[in-house]
Structures are given as structure tokens and as C-alpha cells.
Amino acid sequence: MARLFASARVVRRDEAFIRTLYEDHGQPLIAYATRLTGDRAAAEDVVQEALVRAWRNTDALAANAETARAWLFTVTRNLVIDRSRARASRPAEVAESASHDVVLGDHAQRVVDSMSVLAAIDALSEDHRQVLVQIYFHDRSVADAAQELGIAPGTVKSRSHYAVRALRVALERVAT
Known part of the structure; x- marks a missing residue:
């Protein structure tokens, strides 16, 4: 039972830490990711993934809070690069308007x-x-x-x- 309460406290502490990270660094991260991707929606997805990764590494980031911002920006940049590489390795996606061209043909x-x-x-x-x-x-x-x-x-x-x-x-x- 004590273990259950301890894990609940850890989860609440981790959630509070991630909320604080987002409040402190969320807007600059979104602006940075938007500049890199050129798309606000894609930037929000990247920042969300960066925060999920921060949540998975809460202990390491909480121990050295001064480097959390640099870590978040580095993870965001790497995620954008990974998305770009993944998109380049896949066939081009067909836009919805292309289906209209098929009908015209x-x-x-x-x-x-x-x-x-x-x-x-x-x-x-x-x-x-x-x-x-x-x-x-x-x-x-x-x-x-x-x-x-x-x-x-x-x-x-x-x-x-x-x-x-x-x-x-x-x-x-x-x-x-």
C-alpha cells in the first residue's frame, strides 16, 4: 500500500514538473519548432513529443533543471530532423485535392x-x-x-x- 502512495506521489510530481516545463518553455519551443517546420500544427506535435520525452526522463531533467531548456530545444530540433528524414524516405503523400484531378482525368x-x-x-x-x-x-x-x-x-x-x-x-x- 505504501508503494502505491509513493508511486502516486511520483506521478503527481512528474506531472507538475512537466507542467512547469511547458509553462516556462512551451511558447519558445513552439515558435522554434514552427520556424524549423514552417507549420504550426506540426510544430505543436513536435513540442508535444518533446514533452513526452521529458516526462520519460523526469529524474534526469529534475536533477539538473538549468539544462532543461537546452535539452528541450535539442530534442525538438532532433525530432524535426527525424520527421524530415522519415518524410524523405517515404513516397510522397497524395494531397486531397489530387483526388479531384483523378476525377477530372x-x-x-x-x-x-x-x-x-x-x-x-x-x-x-x-x-x-x-x-x-x-x-x-x-x-x-x-x-x-x-x-x-x-x-x-x-x-x-x-x-x-x-x-x-x-x-x-x-x-x-x-x-x-
């Missing part, structure tokens, strides 16, 4: 878009569809399309204008 949307365009083209009149096929799919000039279809170049221009306008209206209906 998905071909499913292009398939849906092409199906919508084909449906809209099918809804055009035969004359308008022929002109669009000649100009946009066969990459013909107005004169070449007119010659191929056997109509005047002005008619090709007029039909292509109205065909594109009708296509735009049809695609807007599909999109909504």
Missing part, C-alpha cells in the same frame, strides 16, 4: 458529353446535319462543302449558322 464525362452532342446532332434537320458533318467532321471549307453537297456557298454558310444555333439550344436543353 476520368473519361466518363467525355463519353456522356459526346453522347449528348450526337443526340443533339441527330435532332437537327437533315440539311443542317449534312452541312455540320461536312464542315466540322470532314474539316472541309465552305467552298468544298458546297461542292460536295451541290449547293451554293452562301447556303452552306446560312445552314451552318442556323445548325450551330439549333445545336446550342439542343445542348442547353440536355444540360438542364
Whole structure:
């Protein structure tokens, strides 16, 4: 029973010592770790780990309280170096926004878009569809399309204008 009370006193003493260390050195440690890491959250993690290590070595630090600050700063620097080395030895982490890029690279949307365009083209009149096929799919000039279809170049221009306008209206209906 006496042993239990003695260990409880040691734990309370150790906790009080760590609290005192944090009160005396916590803010400068966080500022130092932030300068080293460039990230406040990472700096707080490093300082927390440094204090856990101080708690594990309470007897040694309590015996020589004058060097506790130097010890904490050294441990903090070493932890930052260890984190940096560990990150360098692992493959690069993928950011959450990278998953968005994967979705952008998905071909499913292009398939849906092409199906919508084909449906809209099918809804055009035969004359308008022929002109669009000649100009946009066969990459013909107005004169070449007119010659191929056997109509005047002005008619090709007029039909292509109205065909594109009708296509735009049809695609807007599909999109909504």
C-alpha cells in the first residue's frame, strides 16, 4: 500500500514538473519548432513529443533543471530532423485535392458529353446535319462543302449558322 502512495506521489510530481516545463518553455519551443517546420500544427506535435520525452526522463531533467531548456530545444530540433528524414524516405503523400484531378482525368464525362452532342446532332434537320458533318467532321471549307453537297456557298454558310444555333439550344436543353 505504501508503494502505491509513493508511486502516486511520483506521478503527481512528474506531472507538475512537466507542467512547469511547458509553462516556462512551451511558447519558445513552439515558435522554434514552427520556424524549423514552417507549420504550426506540426510544430505543436513536435513540442508535444518533446514533452513526452521529458516526462520519460523526469529524474534526469529534475536533477539538473538549468539544462532543461537546452535539452528541450535539442530534442525538438532532433525530432524535426527525424520527421524530415522519415518524410524523405517515404513516397510522397497524395494531397486531397489530387483526388479531384483523378476525377477530372476520368473519361466518363467525355463519353456522356459526346453522347449528348450526337443526340443533339441527330435532332437537327437533315440539311443542317449534312452541312455540320461536312464542315466540322470532314474539316472541309465552305467552298468544298458546297461542292460536295451541290449547293451554293452562301447556303452552306446560312445552314451552318442556323445548325450551330439549333445545336446550342439542343445542348442547353440536355444540360438542364
